[in-house]
Amino acid sequence: MKESSGTVRKAREGDIDQFMSMILRMKKLNGEFDPLFRTREGDDTPIRDYYLKCINDHEHFITLVAVKKDKIMGLVKAEIRERISYEPSKELRIIDLYIMPEFRRKNVGNMLLSAIYGEMKKLGIKIITAEFPSLNLIALNFYEKIGYREVTSVYGKNIEEDSD
Amino acid sequence: MNDGERTARFNRLAVEYSRYYKGKIRTLPSVPINSLKDFSYWYTPGVSEVSMEIKRNPEESFNLTGRWNSVGIVTDGTRVLGIGNVGPEAAMPVMEGKAMLFNLLGGVNAIPLPLRVSDRDHFISVVKALEPSFGGFNLEDIESPKCFYVLKELQEKLTIPAWHDDQLGTACIILAGLINSMRITGRKAQDTTLTLVGSGAANIAAAHLLIESGFEPKNIIMVDSKGILDKERDDLDSLMFSNPWKYELALITNGENRKGTMENAIKGTDIIVSAAKAEPGTIKNEWIGEMNNDAIVFALANPLPEIWPQDAIDNGAKIVATGRGDFPNQINNSLVFPGVFRGMLDARSRGVNFGIMVKAAQEIANFVGAPQPDRIVPSMEDWELYPQVASTVARAAVDEGFARKPDSKEGYLKTAREIISTNRAMIEKSMDLGFIRKLPEVRE
Numbered sequence: 001m002k003e004s005s006g007t008v009r010k011a012r013e014g015d016i017d018q019f020m021s022m023i024l025r026m027k028k029l030n031g032e033f034d035p036l037f038r039t040r041e042g043d044d045t046p047i048r049d050y051y052l053k054c055i056n057d058h059e060h061f062i063t064l065v066a067v068k069k070d071k072i073m074g075l076v077k078a079e080i081r082e083r084i085s086y087e088p089s090k091e092l093r094i095i096d097l098y099i100m101p102e103f104r105r106k107n108v109g110n111m112l113l114s115a116i117y118g119e120m121k122k123l124g125i126k127i128i129t130a131e132f133p134s135l136n137l138i139a140l141n142f143y144e145k146i147g148y149r150e151v152t153s154v155y156g157k158n159i160e161e162d163s164d
Numbered sequence: 165m166n167d168g169e170r171t172a173r174f175n176r177l178a179v180e181y182s183r184y185y186k187g188k189i190r191t192l193p194s195v196p197i198n199s200l201k202d203f204s205y206w207y208t209p210g211v212s213e214v215s216m217e218i219k220r221n222p223e224e225s226f227n228l229t230g231r232w233n234s235v236g237i238v239t240d241g242t243r244v245l246g247i248g249n250v251g252p253e254a255a256m257p258v259m260e261g262k263a264m265l266f267n268l269l270g271g272v273n274a275i276p277l278p279l280r281v282s283d284r285d286h287f288i289s290v291v292k293a294l295e296p297s298f299g300g301f302n303l304e305d306i307e308s309p310k311c312f313y314v315l316k317e318l319q320e321k322l323t324i325p326a327w328h329d330d331q332l333g334t335a336c337i338i339l340a341g342l343i344n345s346m347r348i349t350g351r352k353a354q355d356t357t358l359t360l361v362g363s364g365a366a367n368i369a370a371a372h373l374l375i376e377s378g379f380e381p382k383n384i385i386m387v388d389s390k391g392i393l394d395k396e397r398d399d400l401d402s403l404m405f406s407n408p409w410k411y412e413l414a415l416i417t418n419g420e421n422r423k424g425t426m427e428n429a430i431k432g433t434d435i436i437v438s439a440a441k442a443e444p445g446t447i448k449n450e451w452i453g454e455m456n457n458d459a460i461v462f463a464l465a466n467p468l469p470e471i472w473p474q475d476a477i478d479n480g481a482k483i484v485a486t487g488r489g490d491f492p493n494q495i496n497n498s499l500v501f502p503g504v505f506r507g508m509l510d511a512r513s514r515g516v517n518f519g520i521m522v523k524a525a526q527e528i529a530n531f532v533g534a535p536q537p538d539r540i541v542p543s544m545e546d547w548e549l550y551p552q553v554a555s556t557v558a559r560a561a562v563d564e565g566f567a568r569k570p571d572s573k574e575g576y577l578k579t580a581r582e583i584i585s586t587n588r589a590m591i592e593k594s595m596d597l598g599f600i601r602k603l604p605e606v607r608e
Binding site for chain 2: 137
C-alpha cells in the first residue's frame with residue numbers, strides 16, 4: 001500500500017464546497033444499495049446548513065478531513081451519543097466516512113480513524129460504532145478487517161410500498 | 165453486390181446450409197472396432213478396470229480417456245456475437261461454429277454447452293460440476309460485467325484452464341498486433357500512450373494484459389459511453405460494486421487526469437484501440453490528425469469499423485487494423501484460441517494466466533517475421549502458427565508450474581503438429597470420400 005502524504009485536521013467552514021460534493025457522492029451511492037436511501041432532488045442548502053452546523057458543533061460532533069495541499073482526500077463525520085442505560089455512557093458513531101477514489105488504497109482511511117481515536121481519547125470516549133447500508137459489502141469488509149463487529153441491526157420498510 | 169446485399173446473401177445461405185447439414189460437428193469413435201469381441205475391452209467387462217484405475221487416481225482420467233483433449237464451450241447466451249441476449253438454444257449455432265474452429269485449427273474436441281442458467285453463481289456451480297469431463301473450458305458470449313466475475317471465480321475454483329475468449333483471446337491478439345505495430349514505428353511499451361475506446365469485456369481485459377506486458381498504467385486512457393474514465397467521475401463509487409475490474413483501471417490509468425469527451429482522450433496519443441459502436445464516424449477522421457506521428461489505430465467493431473481504414477490513413481495513421489477479413493490486419497481471436505488451447509491441453513495445464521498470455525502474444529507477433537504496416541498479424545491460413553503458439557503456451561504452463569505433463573518446447577511442437585495435421589487429414593479425407601457431403605445447390 002502506498003502511503004499518501006497529507007495531514008488530518010478538524011473540518012472548517014471553508015472546506016464546505018469540497019466536503020459537500022463528497023457527501024453527496026456518498027449519499028448517492030447509498031441510494032444504489034437501497035431505495036430507502038434514495039437521495040432528495042433539488043436544493044442542497046438544508047444539507048449544506050446541517051453539515052456546517054456539524055463542523056462547528058464540537059460538543060456533539062467530530063468532523064475531520066484528510067488534506068493534501070488544498071485538496072480534501074477524505075472525510076469523517078461522527079456523532080457523540082449518550083447511552084442512558086449502558087456503561088460507559090458515551091459512544092462515538094461514525095455516520096459518514098468517504099475517501100475520494102483517487103486517494104483510495106493509500107491509507108487515508110486509517111489516517112482518519114487514527115485521528116478520530118485521538119479525539120476520542122481527549123474526550124474520554126471508549127466506544128466507537130459505524131453505520132452504513134447493509135448491502136455495502138466493501139464498508140462491511142473494511143470495518144471487520146480493522147476489528148469492528150456487528151453490534152446493532154436496523155431493519156426497515158416503507159409501509160406505503162410494502163403491503164406484506 | 166454492396167455490403168448489405170452480401171450480408172443478406174450470407175445470412176440466407178447460412179440458414180439453408182444449417183437446415184441441410186443439421187449440425188456442424190459430430191462425435192466418432194477413435195479406436196478400431198472390427199467385431200463384437202472388441203467391446204470386451206472398449207466396453208464391458210474390461211472397461212470397469214479402467215474406471216477402477218481412475219477411481220484410485222482421478223488424474224489418470226487425463227491418460228485413460230479423451231478428457232485431455234476435450235474442451236467445454238460454455239455460454240448462457242446473454243451476449244451472442246452482435247445479436248445480444250438470445251438465450252441458450254439460439255446460442256448453439258455460434259457455439260457449434262466455435263467448436264468447428266477449435267477442431268479444424270487446433271485438433272481439439274470441443275463440445276458446445278449452452279446452459280439455461282442466468283444467475284452468475286449458478287452458472288459457476290454448473291461449470292464446476294462439469295469439470296470431470298474436460299481438460300479446459302472456453303467461456304463464450306457471456307455479458308459484461310458478469311463475464312469478469314464468472315471467469316475469475318472459475319479460474320480460482322477449477323484445476324483445468326478457464327478461458328473467456330471475448331476477453332482473453334481478444335486481448336491476446338490486440339497485444340500481438342500492437343507488439344508488431346510498435347516494432348514498425350519504433351516504439352517501446354513503457355513510453356507509449358494508448359487510448360482504449362469502449363470499456364467492454366475485450367478492452368478491459370486488454371488494458372490489464374497490456375499493463376502486464378509493460379505498458380505504464382498512467383499512459384493508458386479508457387473511454388466509455390460516458391466519456392473519459394477519470395478518478396473523479398460521479399459513477400466511480402457505483403462502478404466499485406457493479407464492475408470492480410473497470411473501477412480498478414479507473415484508479416490506476418489516466419495519469420494526466422484527462423476528463424471529458426473521446427476527442428480529449430485521443431489528442432496527442434500514440435495508439436487507439438477501439439471496440440465501440442460499429443459505425444464509421446464513431447472516431448472522427450480529423451481526430452486521427454491530432455494523434456502523434458505514426459499513429460496506430462485499431463478500429464475493431466464488427467461488422468463496421470469505427471473509422472474506415474483509408475480515412476484513418478489519409479488523416480495520418482501509419483498502421484490500421486480492423487476486425488474484418490476484407491481489410492489488411494484482421495485482429496481475430498481465431499489466431500489465438502486454437503493454439504492456446506492446444507498448448508494447454510498438451511501440457512494438461514491446471515490453469516492459464518496473464519504471463520502465459522503475454523508469451524502467446526509475443527509468439528504470434530514473432531511468427532509474422534518482418535512485420536509491415538499491412539501485415540502485423542498472421543493470417544488464419546498460416547497453419548504452422550497454431551502448433552508454434554501451442555508449444556510456447558505449453559512451455560509457459562510448465563514454467564508457471566501448471567503443467568501435469570511437462571515436455572520440451574520441441575516435444576510439445578511435435579505433439580501439436582501431429583494432432584493438428586492428423587485431424588485436418590481426417591476432415592479432408594471425409595470430404596474426399598463424401599462422408600462430409602458437398603455443399604448443396606441453393607437457389608440464389
